[in-house]
Amino acid sequence: MSVxxxxxxxxxxxxADQEIREDIRKVVQVLEQTAREILTLLQSVHQPTGFKxxxxxxxxARELFCTVRTHLGELKTKFPVDQYYRFHEHxxxxxxxxxxxxxxxxxxxxxxxxxxxxxxxxxxxxxxxxKGFHLDVEDYLAGVLIMxxxxxxxxxxxxxxxxxxxxxxxxxFINELDSGFRLxxxxxxxxxxxYDGLKYDVKKIEExxxxxxxxxxxxxxxxxxxx
Amino acid sequence: xxxxxxxxxSGEGYPRRMKTSQKTDDRDTGDNLTSPVMSAFKVFQQExxxxxxxxxxxxxxxxxxxxxxxxxxFLLHRVTSVPDVEEVLTEADLKLDGVRLNIRMIAEELRGExxxxxxxxxTPGIQEYVEAVSFHHFIRHRTLISLEExxxxxxxxxxxxxxxxxxxxxxxxxxxxxxxxxxxxxxGVADLTGELMRMCISSVGNGDMDTPFQVSMFLRQIHxxxxxxxxxxxxxxxxxxxxxxxxxxKVEDACYTLKVRGSEIPKHMxxxxxxxxxxxxxxxxxxx
Numbered sequence: 001m002s003v004x005x006x007x008x009x010x011x012x013x014x015x016a017d018q019e020i021r022e023d024i025r026k027v028v029q030v031l032e033q034t035a036r037e038i039l040t041l042l043q044s045v046h047q048p049t050g051f052k053x054x055x056x057x058x059x060x061a062r063e064l065f066c067t068v069r070t071h072l073g074e075l076k077t078k079f080p081v082d083q084y085y086r087f088h089e090h091x092x093x094x095x096x097x098x099x100x101x102x103x104x105x106x107x108x109x110x111x112x113x114x115x116x117x118x119x120x121x122x123x124x125x126x127x128x129x130x131k132g133f134h135l136d137v138e139d140y141l142a143g144v145l146i147m148x149x150x151x152x153x154x155x156x157x158x159x160x161x162x163x164x165x166x167x168x169x170x171x172x173f174i175n176e177l178d179s180g181f182r183l184x185x186x187x188x189x190x191x192x193x194x195y196d197g198l199k200y201d202v203k204k205i206e207e208x209x210x211x212x213x214x215x216x217x218x219x220x221x222x223x224x225x226x227x
Numbered sequence: 228x229x230x231x232x233x234x235x236x237s238g239e240g241y242p243r244r245m246k247t248s249q250k251t252d253d254r255d256t257g258d259n260l261t262s263p264v265m266s267a268f269k270v271f272q273q274e275x276x277x278x279x280x281x282x283x284x285x286x287x288x289x290x291x292x293x294x295x296x297x298x299x300x301f302l303l304h305r306v307t308s309v310p311d312v313e314e315v316l317t318e319a320d321l322k323l324d325g326v327r328l329n330i331r332m333i334a335e336e337l338r339g340e341x342x343x344x345x346x347x348x349x350t351p352g353i354q355e356y357v358e359a360v361s362f363h364h365f366i367r368h369r370t371l372i373s374l375e376e377x378x379x380x381x382x383x384x385x386x387x388x389x390x391x392x393x394x395x396x397x398x399x400x401x402x403x404x405x406x407x408x409x410x411x412x413x414x415g416v417a418d419l420t421g422e423l424m425r426m427c428i429s430s431v432g433n434g435d436m437d438t439p440f441q442v443s444m445f446l447r448q449i450h451x452x453x454x455x456x457x458x459x460x461x462x463x464x465x466x467x468x469x470x471x472x473x474x475x476x477k478v479e480d481a482c483y484t485l486k487v488r489g490s491e492i493p494k495h496m497x498x499x500x501x502x503x504x505x506x507x508x509x510x511x512x513x514x515x
Contacts (some may be wrong), residue, residue, distance in 0.1 A: 001373040003445070007452030009374070013409045014460055085343035113264050129341065137274050180268035187279055 020079050024090045027075045034071065035097045038064045042104060046153060048161040054108050061105050062122075068098060069124035076133045084133065092139060098123055099135065099143025104150055111169060113177065116140045138191050141184075145194040148174060152201040155208045164217045167208045178202050281336060282348050288333050289352030295326045296352070296359035300422055303362050307430040307438075312366070319363050326356055331383045334405040342406070350411055357407060357415025362422050369441055371449070374412045381405040410461050417453065417467035420446055424474035431481060439485060443478045450475050 001009075038061050044050040045057060079087050102122040106114035119135055120127045126134040151170050158166040178198060186192040212218040299322045306312050333349055357377060364372035385401040407415075423442050430438040453468050 001371075001375075003371045003448040003452055004455075006371055006373055007455055010409045010413055011456050011459070014456065018459065082341065083343060085341045085346075088343070113267070115267060130339075137271055141271065176262060176264050180264050183265070183268045183272045184275055185272065185279070186275070 021087065021090065023078045024075065024087055027071060027078060028091050028094055031068065031071045031094045034064060034067050035094055035101060038101045045108060046157045051161055051163060058105050058109050065122050072124055081132055096139045096142040099140050100146035103144055103147040107147065111173065142191055142194050145198060148177060148198055148201045152204040155205045159208060164212050167205065167212060168218055171205045171209045174202055174205050282345060285333060285336055285345050285348035288329050289349040292326055292329045292352030293355040295322060296355040299323055299359045300362055303366060304426060306366055307426060307433050316363065316367055323360060323363065327380065330356065330381055330405050331403065334383060334403045353407055353411045354415045354418065357412055358418040358422065361416060361419045374407060374409060377407050413460060414463055414467065416449065417464065417471055420449055420471045420474045424478050427478045428481060431485060439482050443482045446475050446478055
């Protein structure tokens, strides 16, 4: 094979690669749009009036996840099945956002930590790499960490809205999450950087809990119910 | 609880105290160890550790490949100064066989995995190997080794009895392959040009009048190839294109000098002309 032949072969490979990436980018853009819609929808839980609407908002979010599943299904067809990690960078960000949104919805519904399997199910993708388009464990964990900072906001805002009990429950939840993350031996990677932010969320929630308990507000509600 | 009273009077610093007091009272960590969250995280811990370990092993293998490939390249540079070229080539071949054993280990690590997931871990080693093997090929055949030729050398036949994990069914010998990606190939070839430039200059120093012209022809072809790919390739390629231009102009200048002054200077003195010229150029490079 002569030198020019070799280079035109490589060039062919490179432009095929470019085309695939272009296709992926288009689908990812749509996914990002839907993810933003879900986020906007869920942001209303921070409003004083939003607390009562949590179930209906979650219901709506679940409906939007149907669209997400369709787009993810489309994304799967854009590249060879066994080359997930070659193009991983393209959808990594949006997938973490979606994992966060799924985790947030599940938390709002049941106040429990979403499992990786549940997220995969909500997004209509797999857990194990061998089965196809899957949710990488690091992306799942990153999504959970984004949720943690959202919850610290929620703790503050629920106090403003007069719900003094929720911060305590959030605090319990975050503390458990924190001790879970302590089990992991993280390398110096993006996930580690995200995790380093968790302590500020923990701190913030603890401050809220402190403010409530020092004034006896938390107990009051337990005894007297809604005020 | 007394701690919160103290912190209240001191006014600041209560968050830290709060954290410690919470850890000790009702938020019992002992109970947490059996919770579903904790057991889920134990699974994640294992998964992440396995992944990191594999990554580390691959990085180490890659480093070994780099070192051994670099040594092979040094060895190959001796062809300009020894009478028996074939001997050096055979020795280099043996060294490359050793490198291929390492690549085989990478292939074993990657069996059943997605090559792209760990690509970053071993790409430097593979590029260095491409450089060494293409240099070897050029010295012997004066042509560019193709990606296919490289990959056919990286097909390993695995005898059934030495399956280390024992997960695979016994019986027919397994074929283990390693595929160099076109990008790694391209980057390896880009590095090759630097070696060729060095070889060209030192062969002039030894009175070899043909090699410089062959190398310059060859480099020009590669340069044309890279220009053809241009900016469509990965980011690293465009970076290396600059170095390639420098190497090419050094070789072209050398050929020019050889042509112009070759007729008037005796061969043994040409060596001096070139060693001083290259010294000057190296200085240039240092400044730039």
